[in-house]
C-alpha cells in the first residue's frame with residue numbers, strides 16, 4: 001500500500017514513511033526527489049484526540065471500557081492521519 005506523491009502524482013510514498021517521518025525527518029519521493037512533510041491538519045487531529053482523551057479520563061466508566069475506547073480512538077486517528085492528512089512539498093524557510 002503506497003500513497004501518491006503530491007508533486008509528481010506517482011505512488012512512491014509508503015504508509016510507514018508517513019507514520020515514522022514528519023517535520024524533522026522529511027519524506028523523500030523516490031521519483032521526483034521532492035521533500036515532503038505532513039500538512040498542518042495533523043495538529044487538528046492531535047487537538048481532537050486531547051479533547052476526547054480528557055473526556056474519557058474524567059468520565060466515570062469501567063477501566064476496561066476506557067481502554068477499549070482509547071484503543072479504538074488510537075486506530076481511528078491513525079487511519080485519519082494516513083488517509084486524510086495530506087502531504088505537502090517542503091519549502092525551505094527563509095528567515
Ligand SMILES: [Zn+2]
Pocket residue numbers: 005006007008009010012029030031032033034
Ligand atoms: Zn514525486
